[in-house]
Amino acid sequence: MQVQTHVDIHSEWGIVAARQAGRKLAREIGFGSVDQARVTTAISELARNIYLYANKGQIHIEEATSSGKRGIKIIATDEGPGIKDVRRVMEDGYTTSGGLGAGLPGVKRLMDEFKIDSEPDEGTTITTVKWLR
Amino acid sequence: MNQQIRELIHVHKSTITDEWMKEVEKFREDDYLQSISDTVYQNTNREFVDMLFNTVGQEGEDVKETISNYTDRLIQLGWPLNYIIRGMQEFRKVAVESLIRNDDQTRDIEFYQEVEDWVDEVVNILVGHYSGSWENTVFLQKMALKELSAPLIPVFDNISVMPLIGTIDTERAKQIMENLLTGVIEHRSQVVLIDITGVPVVDTMVAHHIIQASEAVRLVGAKCILVGIRPEIAQTIVNLGIDLGKFPTKSSLKKGIESALEMTSHQIVEIEE
Numbered sequence: 001m002q003v004q005t006h007v008d009i010h011s012e013w014g015i016v017a018a019r020q021a022g023r024k025l026a027r028e029i030g031f032g033s034v035d036q037a038r039v040t041t042a043i044s045e046l047a048r049n050i051y052l053y054a055n056k057g058q059i060h061i062e063e064a065t066s067s068g069k070r071g072i073k074i075i076a077t078d079e080g081p082g083i084k085d086v087r088r089v090m091e092d093g094y095t096t097s098g099g100l101g102a103g104l105p106g107v108k109r110l111m112d113e114f115k116i117d118s119e120p121d122e123g124t125t126i127t128t129v130k131w132l133r
Numbered sequence: 134m135n136q137q138i139r140e141l142i143h144v145h146k147s148t149i150t151d152e153w154m155k156e157v158e159k160f161r162e163d164d165y166l167q168s169i170s171d172t173v174y175q176n177t178n179r180e181f182v183d184m185l186f187n188t189v190g191q192e193g194e195d196v197k198e199t200i201s202n203y204t205d206r207l208i209q210l211g212w213p214l215n216y217i218i219r220g221m222q223e224f225r226k227v228a229v230e231s232l233i234r235n236d237d238q239t240r241d242i243e244f245y246q247e248v249e250d251w252v253d254e255v256v257n258i259l260v261g262h263y264s265g266s267w268e269n270t271v272f273l274q275k276m277a278l279k280e281l282s283a284p285l286i287p288v289f290d291n292i293s294v295m296p297l298i299g300t301i302d303t304e305r306a307k308q309i310m311e312n313l314l315t316g317v318i319e320h321r322s323q324v325v326l327i328d329i330t331g332v333p334v335v336d337t338m339v340a341h342h343i344i345q346a347s348e349a350v351r352l353v354g355a356k357c358i359l360v361g362i363r364p365e366i367a368q369t370i371v372n373l374g375i376d377l378g379k380f381p382t383k384s385s386l387k388k389g390i391e392s393a394l395e396m397t398s399h400q401i402v403e404i405e406e
Contacts, residue, residue: 012302019334037334037365038372044336045373092374100337100344106373 003028003063007047009078010056015047018059025061026072030132038110039072039130045103046076046126052097054080054123064129071112071131079123086116138232138247142189145231149224150182152231156223160216177212178220185224188255197258204262214263218256225252283309285316291323292393294386298331306342313346317355324393325350328386330361340375347380356396358382360389 003025007018022043026036043059050057057078064073088094090108095101104126108114113129142149157178184203188196207217225248232244282305287293293316295309317325327343329335347357359382362370370377383389394400 012304015302016300034365034368037369040334041336041369041373044334044338048336048338100341100375102337102374106337106375109372109374110369 005061007059007061008056009047009050009059012051014059015044015051018047018061019043022059022061022072022074025063026130029063029070029072031072031130035130035132039074042107042110042128042130043074045107046074046128049103050076050078050080054078057123064131066131069131071129073127073129074111076126077123078125082120082122082124083116083118084120086118089116135243135247138244139189141232141235142228142248143186145228145235146186149228149231150179152227153182153220153224154178156227157220160219177207177210181217181220182224185255189251196254200255200258201262204259208263208266214260217259221252221256221259225249279308283312285312285320285325287316287320287322288390289394289397289399291321291397292326292390293317293320293322293324294326294328294390296328296331296386299333301332301339301342306339306346309342310346310349313350314353317350317353322355323397324356324358326358326360326386326389326393328361328389329359329366330363330386332366335366335370337373337375340370340373340377344377344380356381358389358393360384360386 005021005025007021008014009018019040023036023040026039031039043061047059050059057076057080060075060077062073062075064071083089089104091101092105093101104116107126107128111128111130113127113131115127116124117126118124154175161174181203184199188199229245229248232248233241236244283295283297285293285295295313295316297309301309313325313327316322327347329343332339343359347359350357357380359377359380362382362384381392383392391401
């Protein structure tokens with residue numbers, strides 16, 4: 001069974017809605033409280049990036065299965081300005097918005113799988129998965 | 134509205150009313166109006182239709198006032214707007230049909246336009262009133278939320294606590310900063326405890342705001358202690374790679390207050406009997 005949730009991000013309230021949806025699904029899949037917090041925080045970072053850099057986009061949350069493993073998959077898409085230098089955004093402390101610069105590398109550490117597809121001026125899609133242990 | 138049509142509508146008042154009551158009954162089921170007792174439901178519908186017939190004969194400001202007064206009552210009773218709108222649509226249909234049926238000339242389009250204009254005006258006033266009341270509610274709640282968002286409470290001489298509960302967005306982060314700084318000066322606090330027990334998610338933005346706020350507090354000569362970091366939050370902060378090494382943290386508000394007392398050279402002692 002595949003559970004899917006789709007949240008549009010176009011205001012700060014979208015971020016709250018996305019992470020509530022994520023927490024709910026993570027709990028249903030059976031993640032413990034620490035992993036629930038990790039997933040929620042990751043969604044929060046991704047959603048905030050959409051809001052901050054692309055103004056609007058979508059967060060897609062679904063249950064993932066692979067060779068008997070279960071997990072939660074988060075797909076964040078936007079049609080914003082894209083990321084010019086993907087390698088640099090994955091460095092800790094690199095920021096273009098005056099923040100901490102820990103968002104994307106942080107998400108990578110919070111989750112198990114992490115992939116960025118970004119085309120300048122086309123948009124960005126980030127796919128990330130956390131597996132249930 | 135055309136005088137002739139006005140009269141015609143009044144002539145057919147009872148048939149229109151009966152047909153309308155029958156029609157609205159059909160979509161009562163899919164609304165939560167089911168819980169309303171039959172008599173209340175019937176009475177309100179009848180009043181509604183009477184109110185509509187009253188407005189047929191009135192002009193301009195009078196119409197507005199009649200509808201406004203009635204809408205206020207509907208809002209108070211909690212009748213959903215979509216039910217009212219559907220009711221109005223049904224009313225238009227029934228009224229036009231009954232006028233056409235009982236007419237020997239073919240004035241269909243004329244009837245339709247006249248009734249349409251009149252119904253539209255009533256709907257506009259209804260929707261305006263409803264959305265006005267919603268906006269008002271949202272505004273009041275926003276104000277109430279703002280008042281709750283970032284209180285600074287002086288607990289001991291020179292020690293204040295800011296309990297944070299719920300999501301921190303940009304607007305609230307600004308409030309936190311302002312209230313912290315003005316509060317620190319006002320209460321002459323030396324130590325401020327920021328309690329994040331009730332903050333569900335600490336992401337980089339929230340951490341960034343807290344770091345900035347405590348840095349600002351340091352500049353006005355006070356110290357910040359971050360308390361109420363739950364175990365799962367501690368782990369995510371470490372995973373995110375946020376450096377909170379520069380300022381003191383404690384697991385609970387109680388421990389925070391103990392060390393704040395220490396910093397201000399105070400101590401709580403038990404009195405021996």
